[in-house]
Amino acid sequence: EAGVAQSPRYKIIEKRQSVAFWCNPISGHATLYWYQQILGQGPKLLIQFQNNGVVDDSQLPKDRFSAERLKGVDSTLKIQPAKLEDSAVYLCASSLTGDTEAFFGQGTRLTVV
Template identity: 95%
Template sequence: EAGVAQSPRYKIIEKRQSVAFWCNPISGHATLYWYQQILGQGPKLLIQFQNNGVVDDSQLPKDRFSAERLKGVDSTLKIQPAKLEDSAVYLCASSLVGDRGYEQYFGPGTRLTVT
């Protein structure tokens, strides 16, 4: 079974530039999550999708971050404009129905450095 795919793996941009990350979840997983993991901390949920609808985006900085999952499969996360404090690893995860005890499966992450 293929795992969660993410690209790119690494990205370096200057502040005020924009960047986009892509995620392809495990086939059949209805729920998709984007996390931000700052160095030395645990992952923090940014947004959760159930199929192509947003379930929880309460911790997404909506003035600069946006995400979509148009066809209920792939997803993109965008930052525009980036700030220095956005430097982090962005993890995508997927699971079966999110409202139960199913574990989440994580992709390898995208390491973003904002200079």
């Protein structure tokens, strides 16, 4: 079945480098989420889109993180420059609307060395 697709699955970069993650949500899903999951913690919402507009980005470290969802479909999350504490799994999820079940991708595991 077609689910939420994310790439890459793994990424290792040095601190101060930049990195980008890509997400393709389930077709027709208006809401798209990016979460950061640090080891041993629950997923933390970074940014939420409704179509191509930002609904919530209150926990996005905007000095280094940016995200966009052009045309209201695919989305990219970028970190520039990366810090050691950015090491985490970055999860993308989508839902039909904000109040329906969220479907998650397999995540991108980022290691910053």
